[in-house]
Amino acid sequence: MIIQKISRVLSNFDNILPVFAAACAVMSVITLLFLPFVYSEDQLYPKKIVAGSTLNPYDRGGPPFVQAEIVSQYPENSPSAGFVTAYLTPFSLFLSKQTLYMGTTIVAHPGGILDEILYNTRGLDTVVEPSILFVAFAIAAYIFRREEHR
Amino acid sequence: MNEIGGTPLFFLEFGDIVVYFTPFTLTLFILALIFTVFVLVSRPERQIDIAFGGDAFYDKVISLSELRFRRFMSIACGLACMGAMVTGDVFDFTLFVSLVGICNVGIVAAVKSRHVQNAAYQYGLVALAGTVPLFSAAAMVAATTGTLSMLELAKNAVEIPLAARALLVLGVMGEGMAPFYAAKAEMFRAPGAPYVIMCSLSSLLIFLRVAEVILLL
Amino acid sequence: MIAQLLFAVFFGLLLLGIHRKVIARIQRRPGPPVWQEILHMLKFSFKTTWVPKTASAILFVGVVLVAIGIWTAALFVVLSGGSLLILFAIYMLHKIVEHGFGLSSGSPYGKFGGVRSVISAASEIPLFVSVAAIAIFTHSLLISDIIAYQALNGPLLFTIPLAAVAMYVVLLSKMPFGPFSIVESKELVSGYKTEHFGLWRAGLEVCNGLKTYVLLLTFILVFIGGLPIWLILIVMVLILVTLSFVCALSPMLSPYDSVTVQTLIAGIMVAYVALLGVMS
């Protein structure tokens, strides 16, 4: 019977990835068929390229320690939004004055543009994200260590 | 907003991510909490097999470190579940769901048997593949509507592509796959009932929540 | 509230008794008296009770309390006209309760009953599909709103018959002795409830009675509409008898086949609702 054949395939967990991948592939095709989508122009945290800025493409304008304009969903929930954006550590300030091409490096410093969204307005995301990393790390370390002790 | 899970009782703001409790999400949250407390306080059961042809019995022994690790994973899983139940942000929800996925893999992977490890690996692969539709869906919601907040999306100002919703469901199915193949794995024969329950509880909870999210959007 | 709760428990147990009686008569057996399940519950309440040495004690006891708690909450939701989604969430979480019953005892039979309960989680997907179908028409999931909608536009049973069939299949999968009741098939002794005895088993019986009552009540309220209470009880018995006929006349499927059949039904329902959604 066809049902028995299907259940034989489904009951083997070696087959779940192929089945799931097939579903994903079908879904990709369906998504392609639904194209094009309308891109909403009214986006949060819009990005503008300031030509000639040393902080390109992360320049948001504004001198250090002054609040910069940020389009966030609920501005009333993050009163300090924009402070971090406008702040550069002395070292990053130095770097930004030296060269045009260090924008991406500056992002890695505390005080980079990206950090604003990461730490403040979407902070819960980044709490979950290190948690995922922490759990994955714990799994790997536990299994690795158990093998070591054997 | 259309009231799928009831009127929100209260909000908790974390910047742009607003956590809200409706009667529906609160029910699920409390259940996740109850079972997490069970995991925390209950001791695993012991299994006894009677030897054939006599009254003697074998007692299955599992190392303490394994049980501790699985308890840790189950608690992490419970916390992730609670987060996924109440978060009001689509991307945050997908992140919590992938945390649930990796915790499920962790609960299974700790069992020391080649067969179980094999199962855990396959679940892990599906969970990893599941992040693709999951994150794609969230990103498509953000791009087509300009927001990720469920409260804003529930106002139905802009239509979300059907494909994005379907991708979200597919992703959650991938992350919550593990328990449904569990019967094949030896993991259920290893002691540690509270931990295994967390595995299936989390899957069911995220399914329930994604049903609400889909109806809400 | 307390009176209604007690009534629900006893009437639910009576329904299960009728179920057994009807099946027995179809199979040309005399069968137990219809109040047999109530007697069971009372009998277990006064039996010696302890916790097995192998069990995970807190879970073993806690899960009984959770079971009664969630179905009491479910009854409350239905009576107060709350959200259908909460009700179905509780319904799905009943799987976890079965799982908990089975796993906490340490007995391999209970364990496999619990495992089977979890792998058949696909049986719940039609539930969500019927919820989605209802939401398309009523634009609300509050049971009170659904009843109000039906008072205006006639029973949903005729508007979306396939969704009603899906929910009927879900009811069927929860009935004992049915084609999908792999969780308590005889090779597993009593399935997930093998090791729960005494007061714990009485709690489980209470939960079963409540569950049957709540599910049938929901089916009637959602697909037929608000009726006077005596009519609801009669319709409940009628639906139960049809369920008993199905249970008595169909063989139990093997575990994975049961899952596959349920998954296929779920797939068909998803397609149906997608069609409904596109058309509306």
Next chain:
Amino acid sequence: MIWDGAIWNEYSVGLAVAFTCALIGFAALTIERDDLHKLLLIDLVETASLAVIALVGTDLAEALILPGLVVGIAELLALSQIYLTKEGYQHNPVKRLNIEVMMISPAPVIISTILVVYGIILSGFTGGGIAGLGIVFFLMSRSFTGDFHVLEIASGVSWALWVASFFVFMFFPEWWYLALMGSAIGILLKVITKMSLVGAMWGEPE
């Protein structure tokens, strides 16, 4: 009905490309049988999802890519370890980097110290990466008896630090500077520990 009305904007073209890539990847996954290749292919498919996120094209996209990327990497780390165990691969002693001219040469120490110090100055994600690279380099060139307790504790501390600074941000926004530095140090520690774990797993000298 699909074609009229909506215009093929840049976003839709981008999505078409990304989903075509994903489709190819998933199609490969359906027929692939080898477990290791499956893992590699999934990592490839993940890239397509990052592309879909990037198509949002705002600063939000960047804030979303980082978690997306981290989730992929983290699960890859856990899964590859499970793979090693399940296949029963023994811990093959890898010959350490043979760059030392004399037995006790300070060169690797100096190089890794420079990397670590530079990483700490950079701080944040990139900083953690560079400092971690320094430690990996050190571990690979030195004998190392993996003391995982220390690494696990450091990882836990960094995680706690991050969560603590998050709460400072949310509830005491006037102390944002403290929170910022806390989370920057947290992410630094986090990335360093992960890199060192990778370095330690890579191989121990016999």
